[in-house]
Every structure is written in C-alpha cells, then in structure tokens.
Amino acid sequence: MKTKLISPSLLSADFGNLERDIEMLNQSQADWLHVDVMDGRFVPNISFGFPVMKTVKQYSKKFIDVHLMIVEPEKYVEEFIDRGADLVSVHYEACIHLHRVINLIQEKGAKAGVVLNPATPVLMLEDIIADVDLVLLMSVNPGFGGQKFIENTYKKIAETKDLILSNNSTALIQIDGGVNLDNASKLFDAGADVLVAGNAVFSADDPAKMIELLKI
Ligand code: DX5
Ligand code: ZN
Numbered sequence: 001m002k003t004k005l006i007s008p009s010l011l012s013a014d015f016g017n018l019e020r021d022i023e024m025l026n027q028s029q030a031d032w033l034h035v036d037v038m039d040g041r042f043v044p045n046i047s048f049g050f051p052v053m054k055t056v057k058q059y060s061k062k063f064i065d066v067h068l069m070i071v072e073p074e075k076y077v078e079e080f081i082d083r084g085a086d087l088v089s090v091h092y093e094a095c096i097h098l099h100r101v102i103n104l105i106q107e108k109g110a111k112a113g114v115v116l117n118p119a120t121p122v123l124m125l126e127d128i129i130a131d132v133d134l135v136l137l138m139s140v141n142p143g144f145g146g147q148k149f150i151e152n153t154y155k156k157i158a159e160t161k162d163l164i165l166s167n168n169s170t171a172l173i174q175i176d177g178g179v180n181l182d183n184a185s186k187l188f189d190a191g192a193d194v195l196v197a198g199n200a201v202f203s204a205d206d207p208a209k210m211i212e213l214l215k216i
Contacts, residue, residue: 003172003188003193003194004188004193004215005031005032005172005193005194005195006029006030006031006032006194006195006197006211006214006215007030007031007032007033007034007065007174007194007195007196007197008025008028008030008033008034008196008197008198008201008202008207008211009034009036009145009176009196009197009198009201010022010033010034010035010036010052010056010198011034011036011047011145011198012145012146012198012199012201012202012203013202014202015048015052018052018055018059019055019059021202022055022056022059022060023059024207024208025060025062025211026059026060026061026062027208028207028208028211028212029208029211029212029215030062030211031062031063031194032062032063032064032065032087032194033056033060033062033063033064033065034065034067034176034196034198035052035053035056035064035065035066035067035085036067036069036145036198037049037066037067037068037069037070037080038069038070038142038143039069039070039071041070041071042069042070042071042091042093042094042142043069043142043143044143045143045144047069050079050083053066053080053083053084053085054083056084057083057084063086063087064084064085064086064087065085065086065087065089065174065194065196066080066085066087066088066089067089067115067136067176067196068080068088068089068090068091068094069091069094069142069143070094071094072094073088073090073091073094073095073101074095074097074100074101074104077090077101077104077105077108078104078108081105081108081109081110085110086110086111087110087111087112087113087133087134088105088110088111088112088113089112089113089114089115089134089136089174090102090105090112090113090114090115091114091115091116091117091142092114092115092116092117092120092124092125093116093117093120098114098128099127099128099131102114102128102131102132103131106133111133111134112131112132112133112134113132113133113134113135113136113174114128114132114134114135114136115135115136115137115138115142115176116135116136116137116138116156117138117141117142118138118139118140118141118150118152118153122137122156122159122160122163123159123163125160125163126163126167129163129164129167129169129171130167130168130169132169132171133170133171133172134171134172134173134174134194135160135164135171135172135173135174136174136175136176137153137156137157137160137173137174137175137176138176138177139153139175139176139177139178139179140176140177140178141177142176142177145198145199146198146199146203147177147178148178149177149178149179149180149183150177150178153175153187154186154187154190157173157175157187157190157191157192158190158191160173160191161173161191172193172194173191173192173193173194174192174193174194174195174196175187175192175194175195175196176196177196179195179196179197179200179214180197180199180200180214181200181210181213181214184197184214184215185216195214197210197211197214200214201214
C-alpha cells in the first residue's frame with residue numbers, strides 16, 4: 001500500500017443522495033472510503049449498518065475501509081468482509097481477544113486494523129503490532145463527526161512509528177477525527193499514512209478539490 005492516502009468518511013455524506021456522493025468520491029483523488037459503523041453502546045451514537053454497506057459496495061470503486069465502533073465486533077467482522085470491506089478496523093477497547101479478532105479478519109482475506117481511543121496508550125499495542133496491517137489513532141473521542149482535533153495525537157504518531165520500526169511491522173498509521181487543511185500536511189509529516197476526513201470534505205464547497213488539497 002502506498003502512503004499519503006485520504007479516506008473520506010461517509011458519516012458526513014448526504015444520505016438522501018448517497019449514490020451521488022459515492023460517485024463524486026469515485027471521480028475524486030480519494031484513495032479509500034471510510035465507513036463508520038456505530039452501535040449506540042461502544043459509542044453514544046448510532047450510525048448505520050449492513051444496508052448502507054450494500055449501497056457502498058454497489059457504487060464505490062474505492063478501497064473500502066470499515067471502522068467498527070461496536071461492542072463484540074468479532075460477531076460481525078465476517079459479514080462486513082462478505083459485504084465488501086477491504087479493511088476492517090476494530091477498537092482495542094472493544095476486544096477481549098484482540099489477537100483472535102485480528103486473525104479472523106485476515107483469514108477471511110481482508111486487512112486488519114486496530115484502533116486506539118485518545119486516552120489509550122500506544123504501548124498497549126506492543127504485543128499485536130507485528131500482526132496488524134494498520135493502526136488507527138483516534139484524534140477525537142469516537143461517536144461524532146465535526147469535532148475538534150486533539151493535539152496529543154502527534155505524540156502518539158511518534159510513539160506508534162517507533163513501535164512499528166522496532167518490531168519490523170509493516171502497519172500503516174491512520175488518523176481519524178478533526179482532520180482539516182490546518183493539520184493534514186503536519187500529520188503526514190509526523191508519520192501518518194492515511195487521513196480520514198469527514199466534515200472537512202463534505203462541508204467544502206468543492207469536496208473533490210478539498211480531497212486534493214488535503215494531500216498537499
Ligand atoms: C468519529 C468517526 C470519524 C468521523 C470523522 O467517531 O470515527 O471517522 O467521521 O469526522 P470528522 O473528519 O468530521 O472529524
Ligand atoms: Zn472513523
């Protein structure tokens with residue numbers, strides 16, 4: 001996988017015009033499509049589930065990046081992969097048997113990511129870093145789009161990079177929450193490989209242009 005990737009979050013799309021928004025992303029320089037699944041238990045919000053995944057798979061030409069903000073993700077990862085997920089990321093905080101869930105995702109033929117909430121230290125990944133394809137660092141508390149970026153994320157990127165290097169891991173670093181034109185290039189410079197952007201993209205007058213600008 002190449003680096004400096006943008007993964008627009010569907011959470012901020014217009015659900016009355018989902019096909020139109022996905023088509024706009026198809027025509028844009030977006031690399032991935034970020035799908036935020038929330039259950040109202042792991043996070044204090046409910047977003048969408050399998051029916052929306054069906055529409056995403058039907059129309060999207062991009063790599064489908066599914067972020068599960070749900071309890072007991074092991075119950076659903078296989079179905080998300082059957083429905084077209086190329087990457088499934090699960091929260092460290094939601095998995096009692098994280099190693100088992102990561103294996104399950106990879107055995108099903110998808111890439112596997114692990115997500116850390118803002119207050120979870122990077123060192124918790126020491127014994128899983130060699131096995132994951134991606135580390136997603138939350139730069140807001142998960143549950144809602146349009147929140148303010150947490151500056152401590154830069155420190156966590158540096159720590160994750162060190163952990164990756166010292167373990168010969170090939171994991172990518174993804175950042176999710178509050179990404180915009182003010183911080184995107186700083187985040188790439190700090191070592192991020194993939195930036196998720198919801199509000200910044202979909203509230204822009206020209207979302208495709210915004211995706212282009214976020215890469216510079
Ligand atoms: C937050 C989600 C994010 C969200 C990002 O819980 O995981 O992916 O959509 O949205 P922005 O870019 O608006 O902060
Ligand atoms: Zn997300």
